[in-house]
Amino acid sequence: MKFKISHSELKMLGNYCAMVSLMSIISITLTYAQNRPITQDDIRASMEKHLLSMGPDYNKYAHPKMEVIKKFKEDGYERWHVKYLVDENEYCYAYLLIPNNIPKGVKRPAVLCPHPTANIGKDRVVGIYQGPAQSPAEEQSRANRLYAVELAKKGFVTFAPDRAAYGERRLEKDGGFTLQMNAFQKYLSAKYPGFTLSGKSVYDLKIALSILEKLDFVDPENIGIIGHSLGAIDAIMLAGFDQRVKAAVVNSGSPIRYEAAWWDMNSNELRTYLQNPDIKGGLDKHMNFYVMMAAPRSVLYQYSIADPAYWEPNIVEAHRAIYNYYSSISGTKKIDYNVYFHGQGHDFTDDSRTLSYRWLENRLMKKQSNPDKEVFVPAAIDIANGYAQHFDNIENSYPAGWTMSMVARVGQTGTDPNKNPRTQAPVANAPKLMMGTAASKGNFVYNFGGKLGFKNGSSSDYALLVSLNTKSVKTSKSIKGQFDAMVMRNLYDGTNNTLINELVLQYRIGETGDFINLKETIRNGENKQTIGIKPADIKNFTFELPKECSNQPVVQLRWITKYISGKVEHSDGRPSFAVDNFIIEKTL
Template identity: 50%
Template sequence: MITKKNALLCLMLLYSLCTVHSKEKYIGEEYILSPAVSQDSVTEVTREEMKRAMERVYLDKGPKPDATPKPVMEIIEKVKQPDHERWHIKYLVDTDEYAYAYILLPLHRKKGEKLPLVLCPHPTADTGKDRVVGIHKEPAKDAKEQAKRENRQYALHLVRRGFVTFAPDRAAYGERRREGGYANYKKEMAICQQELSKKYPGWGLSGKSVYDLKKALDFLTDIEFVDASNIAIIGHSLGAWDAILLTAFDERVKAAVVNSGGMVNYKPALWKDQNALRNYLSNENYKVGLNVDANFFLRLAAPRAVLYQYSLFDSLNRGNPQLLECFRDLTEYYKKVNKAKKADINYYLHGYGHDFTEESRELAYKWLEKRLFGQSTQK
């Protein structure tokens, strides 16, 4: 027998099943569903709105762009190697702070020749920039460690292919660790963040890295042997985050290789619901969530060239069940913002772990050669 009470419960259940919820109001990485709104009557969020919102979160709480004069590169040492020259340099990034880096340049370049520049931010390694140029204090313990070292020496590999490469220390790494500080990068990063927060409340190390890289580009583009119209960035792991972040915030970067980092936590509403997107971007209680914000970093990189390399078995990036749907939306977005209606956004999914294997590197290097030299330099 169907009573009035049962009938009422059935109606309530039916209503809850049939009601559509698609508008998402985001707070950080959390969201609250509210009734759907027709997208036909909603003004589309512009790229400038997206960029301004990300700048507010990642850059505005740091020093102003003109807080220090244009950096002047100071050469500490020049070391000649069999196939390249390595410059050890420093440059001012804040009123009382220097950054340190290596510039690697091919030996046999023609007089007056300008070469493409590739920025090579390092992965998480206590020694920072040394990792990507192949400098190690001790020999590798075994073949496995040697292979791991080889897989991260992309600044060294690329200078051998004719690029000028730039390998900086991130804050809290390499020569930017405190004197007598911890060898453990996690402790150094925590202390560095504490000091940064005292000087610039609310500013984080991700934004700091972008700021420092932008300051470096200010003087790198003036070097006589650098082709300022052909600049790329390549990074693995932590360096991959720096790669996609800088590309999003600096139009001087023409191409980016993002390997085993910069992973996106795909949120469909941030692509398909303009109200949800605008709410997220304007939320005053917003807290930095890199994986969610990658929805914006990847869009802001468009229509420039991006190679996005990702392991299906990366232990640091489990989940993301809608990754293919994200790639579809991203490809369509690149076509939309490109005047030629083409998308130079490329994906390589492999079955290795959190690494930059020879197969991945060879693909990345040839990809960069084609976009910066116009052809491969390797036969």
């Protein structure tokens, strides 16, 4: 029996067969998509849809004009009160802190400083209050939140914006942050249904990043973020969503939750959750995702085992899972996910801040002559009105304009007269500044009871450096100054320990190149000293810089040791030196 099929019927049959074939292909593709491992892009796309998609169009306001309301001269930096548009008829207010005397053409690393929960918002991280602290505890709390100021004094450009509902962005005339946040959420819900304050914070901080990277004195390749408590949550969220953040410090934010299925990139439970168009999870559940989204960029996650605000079981396992995830993203590259636990409660203590600042310096500060080592370059101090530094109350933080660096990985031997003392540029940052006495045997940098110094070892050669801006000094004038140089630890005994070293003052113009020897100062002699903070020997020295050092944006002075004679039985026997009462005379 023969069948006759018309041309139109044949065409319909062909279309049907093609459709069946296409549906089969789609089915196979979907099956493959369901079976493949979940990627970082999958997580980010889901979180962007959940947190940012309901808000305003970022591209419309991505590059607003920053308006300067007022400028303030502060100790070591200038503070600008600024505002910029983040949405239709909505301004964000912020403080921009700029280290003094950034040389023309020099770009500094920058750090965003979102504030913790505080009605005053950005004022909290720059130390602006209506009245004095009412107790020692409050005074200490204020000091422990000054990360925008302390980083500016270390040479970073810092930017501290108000979060929506805080500071100058409160919608209600009166009331605390809970009332203000409810009011702002109500405003957002009316304008952008489904858009939350968390999404709003990420959106606003992305615009803040755009403000920073366009400033001609900011290095757009070296921008970080640091935050405490609420600011810590904002820090890790932004790091997850915006790859312009190179390094993030997260202190006492929301804890990391460990749920085994959510760290398995083949987990159907995780896949189902991420594909849910109506995700209900909050910050506590999504904090894992934000850290994963930040990989493999640098993260320092600090938390207290005694934090009364938050805690999660199996937190160590959670951070181990993060490390493993970083490893899977990084491959053979360095894994730069770091965790520091302390026991100081919900606080940002001296220890954790000092660690944070040095960590940021190592990742964001520009490199000098050795491209393989990152070397911190302090902002130059203006000497227009003279300058004095007595190292009072420095504890374990360098004063503005000062640092200690490692000049060589091999200690002084005296066998090379061309490098005795060494004159080359530093190759690395020195270790953390520690509290020390004449009994301190370690080869470290020390605060000897209000005197800044160091002890070299057989494989370390340190130098103390201060950076000065001399633009105020006419080229016809020379710069004069004085300082106390001293020997702290000295084990010279004439037999086993006969090493004699000398502290030498050097200078260079600018931030690169070799140093020039300027003045020989104190030597360790026969006055043995192994205890206390009283110097074994101390002398005052005056100096005068060559006139070519005047009218310069940067002149650097440094103290380094010179080998004279002798030997030591052990590295512990090397002397330690310190400097105090450094004064630059006012030059008219």
